[in-house]
Amino acid sequence: MARTSGQETREKLIRAAEEVFAAQGPDGAQLRDIVRLAGQSNPSAVQYHFGSRAGLLDAVMAGRQARTEQVLAPLLDELGEDGGVRELLTALVAAEASLLADDRGRRCLLISSRLTHETGLRTGRLHPALDGTSYGRLIGRVGDRLGGLPGPVRLERLDLALTLIGAALADRARRRLDGTEPLTGDELFLADLVETTTAFLHAPVPGSA
Incomplete structure (x- = not known):
C-alpha cells in the first residue's frame, strides 16, 4: 500500500472539514466526523496536523x-x-x-x-x-x-x-x-x-x- 504524505493527509482533512463545517457549523462540527470523512484511522489526526479545531478552521479559511x-x-x-x-x-x-x-x-x-x-x-x-x-x-x-x-x-x-x-x-x-x-x-x-x-x-x- 502506498504511504500517504503529511501534505496529502492535511489536504484530505481540510476538504473533509469544509464539508463538515458547512453542514454542522464551525462550532458544532464533530472532529471525529472530519477524521472519518478524511479516511484517517488516527482519532487525533486534527490535533497532530493542525494543533486544534481552530487551527483546522484557520487552514480552511486560508x-x-x-x-x-x-x-x-x-x-x-x-x-x-x-x-x-x-x-x-x-x-x-x-x-x-x-x-x-x-x-x-x-x-x-x-x-x-x-x-x-x-x-x-x-x-x-x-x-x-x-x-x-x-x-x-x-x-x-x-x-x-x-x-x-x-x-x-x-x-x-x-x-x-x-x-x-x-x-x-x-x-x-x-x-x-x-x-x-x-x-x-x-x-x-x-x-x-x-x-x-x-x-x-x-x-x-x-x-x-
Whole structure:
C-alpha cells in the first residue's frame, strides 16, 4: 500500500472539514466526523496536523481567502485609487461570488458567513490575517470613501455591509448545494447586492440633517 504524505493527509482533512463545517457549523462540527470523512484511522489526526479545531478552521479559511485573492487582486489593481464605493463593492462581490462556481467554494461561503464579525472592523483594527491582503486594502478604501460618517457609524456600517454580502452569497451557495431554484438570476442578484449595499453605506445618519 502506498504511504500517504503529511501534505496529502492535511489536504484530505481540510476538504473533509469544509464539508463538515458547512453542514454542522464551525462550532458544532464533530472532529471525529472530519477524521472519518478524511479516511484517517488516527482519532487525533486534527490535533497532530493542525494543533486544534481552530487551527483546522484557520487552514480552511486560508485556502478560501487565497482563492478570492486571486480574483480580487487584479480587480483592485485595475481600479487603482479612482474607484468609488460602488466600484469597490462590485470588485468585492465579484471576487466573493467566484466561490459559487463549485461545491468546495460554496461550502466555504457557508462557513465564512458565520465568521463575518471576526474581521475586527468594529474595533477599528482588521484581523491580522487580513493585513496586507487585497481584501483588507479594499475595505480600507471603502472606509476612506465614507469619511463623512461619524467614526463609530462608519465602522458599524462597514461590518454590517460585509455581513450582508456574506449572508446573501451564503444563501445562494446553500441553494446551489440543495438544488433549489433562486428567485433571480446570478447577474441581477449580484448587481442588486452591490446596489443595495452601496445604498446602505451611503444612507444619511439619523438626526444629521
